[in-house]
Amino acid sequence: MEQHDHAVATDEHATHAGHATAHATAHAGHDKHAGHGDGSMFRDKFWVSLVLAVPVVGFSEMFADLIGYEVPAWATWIPPVVGTFLFFYGGWPFLAGAKAELADRLPGMMTLISLAIGVAFVASALTSLDLGGFELDFWWELALLIVVMLLGHWLEMRALGQASGALQALAELLPDTAERVTADGAVVPVPLDELTVGDVVLVRSGGRVPADGVVSEGTAEVDESTVTGESTTVARGPGDRVEAGTVATDTAIRIEVTAVGDDTALAGIQRLVADAQASSSRAQALADRAAAYLFWFALGVGALTFLVWALLGEASAAVERTVTVLVIACPHALGLAIPLVIAISTSMSARAGILVKDRLALERMRQVDAVLFDKTGTLTVGRPAVAGVAVASSAGEDELLAVAAAAERDSEHPLATAIVAAASARGPVPSASDFRSLTGKGVRAVVDGAEVAVGGPGLLRDLDLAVPSAVESQVAEWAAAGSTVLYVVRDGTVLGALALADEIRPESREAVALLRDEGVHTVMITGDARNVAESVAAEVGIDEVFAEVLPEDKDAAVTSLQERGLMAAMVGDGVNDAPALARADVGIAIGAGTDVAVESAGVVLASDDPRGVVSARVLSKASYRKMVQNLVWATGYNLLSVPLAAGVLAPIGFVLPPAAAAVAMTASTVIVAANAQLLRRLDLRPDRLGR
Numbered sequence: 001m002e003q004h005d006h007a008v009a010t011d012e013h014a015t016h017a018g019h020a021t022a023h024a025t026a027h028a029g030h031d032k033h034a035g036h037g038d039g040s041m042f043r044d045k046f047w048v049s050l051v052l053a054v055p056v057v058g059f060s061e062m063f064a065d066l067i068g069y070e071v072p073a074w075a076t077w078i079p080p081v082v083g084t085f086l087f088f089y090g091g092w093p094f095l096a097g098a099k100a101e102l103a104d105r106l107p108g109m110m111t112l113i114s115l116a117i118g119v120a121f122v123a124s125a126l127t128s129l130d131l132g133g134f135e136l137d138f139w140w141e142l143a144l145l146i147v148v149m150l151l152g153h154w155l156e157m158r159a160l161g162q163a164s165g166a167l168q169a170l171a172e173l174l175p176d177t178a179e180r181v182t183a184d185g186a187v188v189p190v191p192l193d194e195l196t197v198g199d200v201v202l203v204r205s206g207g208r209v210p211a212d213g214v215v216s217e218g219t220a221e222v223d224e225s226t227v228t229g230e231s232t233t234v235a236r237g238p239g240d241r242v243e244a245g246t247v248a249t250d251t252a253i254r255i256e257v258t259a260v261g262d263d264t265a266l267a268g269i270q271r272l273v274a275d276a277q278a279s280s281s282r283a284q285a286l287a288d289r290a291a292a293y294l295f296w297f298a299l300g301v302g303a304l305t306f307l308v309w310a311l312l313g314e315a316s317a318a319v320e321r322t323v324t325v326l327v328i329a330c331p332h333a334l335g336l337a338i339p340l341v342i343a344i345s346t347s348m349s350a351r352a353g354i355l356v357k358d359r360l361a362l363e364r365m366r367q368v369d370a371v372l373f374d375k376t377g378t379l380t381v382g383r384p385a386v387a388g389v390a391v392a393s394s395a396g397e398d399e400l401l402a403v404a405a406a407a408e409r410d411s412e413h414p415l416a417t418a419i420v421a422a423a424s425a426r427g428p429v430p431s432a433s434d435f436r437s438l439t440g441k442g443v444r445a446v447v448d449g450a451e452v453a454v455g456g457p458g459l460l461r462d463l464d465l466a467v468p469s470a471v472e473s474q475v476a477e478w479a480a481a482g483s484t485v486l487y488v489v490r491d492g493t494v495l496g497a498l499a500l501a502d503e504i505r506p507e508s509r510e511a512v513a514l515l516r517d518e519g520v521h522t523v524m525i526t527g528d529a530r531n532v533a534e535s536v537a538a539e540v541g542i543d544e545v546f547a548e549v550l551p552e553d554k555d556a557a558v559t560s561l562q563e564r565g566l567m568a569a570m571v572g573d574g575v576n577d578a579p580a581l582a583r584a585d586v587g588i589a590i591g592a593g594t595d596v597a598v599e600s601a602g603v604v605l606a607s608d609d610p611r612g613v614v615s616a617r618v619l620s621k622a623s624y625r626k627m628v629q630n631l632v633w634a635t636g637y638n639l640l641s642v643p644l645a646a647g648v649l650a651p652i653g654f655v656l657p658p659a660a661a662a663v664a665m666t667a668s669t670v671i672v673a674a675n676a677q678l679l680r681r682l683d684l685r686p687d688r689l690g691r
């Protein structure tokens, strides 16, 4: 786990091509407006525009009047000239974005901004050229509008860039250099991107595999948890496939490279996450939809304003108020309100190791009222070990274990790995044939000509066998202690039972307690026997248990909770959790899980700490609160100031002067921006949650 934390914390580590691609893709979805993915463009334009805005504002008549000084005669050319430059230079991204939006017939934020700056520009230019016969000097509002909008877009892009740091966490699982074995047997270090298919590389013990390949020499226990989610190491010898990012834990191996860079399995996972993060989130669309409404609202009010004042015979007031309406309808605040909250919460979640694949999933998280935890690998460490052997026949303990291990040898299940490890430590394991896996129940195989089956109580039931009385009390004791009990059956006789203990994660209890404090119903789901499951549930503090659930029925359990009217989140890691993760209102894959689990989940926790679920919920609630606050503030401001500027209160002698409108607008922008920043005070570190 250290690598994860480290990688999330360090931001600038563009070490190889895979990363660069992921980074670029992560931005792509956001750029539909203007077609430039880089926040640095907004940053540069912002700083230049900010500097240029100073003389525009300082030498403008309206501002001078407001403050109370005279603009020197020699300086009157400055606002129109610099303002015009600003309009084209700083306003360009918005004008280009508006063009794209209008081409899609989807007016949104960019169109609204362009409407405001366009109208301000035309009115001011006509005024400065003494055409049109009205006095509408909007240069300084134009300058401020452009500066504020550039700032908003820069901040948003930057935060999204920080969010892609989470992708770097995955990217950094790859070493920077590989050790290539040359034809004469020498080992030379080469940069990763110089590796080609067919190269032979040396992976030292404890080193990471730099590319996908096939073992050509040596046998090592390989930790594949980054790719499969199983924390148990797997022995990989000559001819076996190994994947980039996995670790040879004990001995050095040589591998022949079969895929490099973007073709590796790890790059595939990275792409998956990048695509998901880039897919233009519907939450952002919410701000855009609001902008679209505001666009039509502004146009409507503008038209109405013009019509009414023109009919009243006040031609210059008609133009003046219409222009003011169109300019101030631009939602400085709205343009920042939601995107800023999203940007900040995304970057915060990435830093906390919460990868948000589907923003809507994170948004629903705040409403979740039931959380289902997979037992093995989620609430427990997922690394079972044989903790006891009970014999029920003449076969001794060693023989019982050896027979069980023989049958289990071809199984990928962590229980199987544990049995094989325990048996190998005691002596040789016989070979087996005709291996069959009975999903969610156990395994069968032929060992020394005898039909052997290993599995839980479900298997015994299927075989119509009873628990032998010789082991009954021992089995009850194990189950009460929370150990998984497996029976070993040979030719229809139960030879005995094995206890497999899996450590409960120390953080599980706290995660469950924190959720219960919030009134969330906690549920555990497992394929394990009921008494075992209940003992673990009691230890962790879980409210409800679904036990002896076959893998294919896990999603039915989620459905049954949903049918009770509960909004359900599912937390799991394994392949057999994927359907349930997809079915749940919020699917959370833990420990960067198996790629299937990651694919089905809406939220992926980089660490395997179940308290991340609580962090996600806390963040979800806080960012929703901020979005609503900002939305209310931003639209409230517009709904109020637009009619005032239109002259609704003119009969009683009040029309919002353009300058006052601009000041109010700036203040409102600063308020939503500051309010969004307050989100950063949230501490999502697991040990700071709750009490």
Ligand code: ADP
Binding pocket: 374, 375, 376, 408, 411, 413, 415, 416, 439, 440, 441, 442, 443, 454, 455, 456, 457, 484, 485, 486, 525, 526, 527, 528, 529, 550, 551, 574, 576
């Ligand atoms: P979970 O991931 O919830 O623990 P599984 O479906 O992987 O559930 O396993 C459920 C049960 O099926 C186990 O508790 C065990 O009794 C039995 N089982 C599964 N695989 C094996 C195996 N390879 N050997 C013996 N028993 C197994």
Ligand code: MG
Binding pocket: 374, 375, 376, 377, 378, 573, 574
């Ligand atoms: Mg599991």
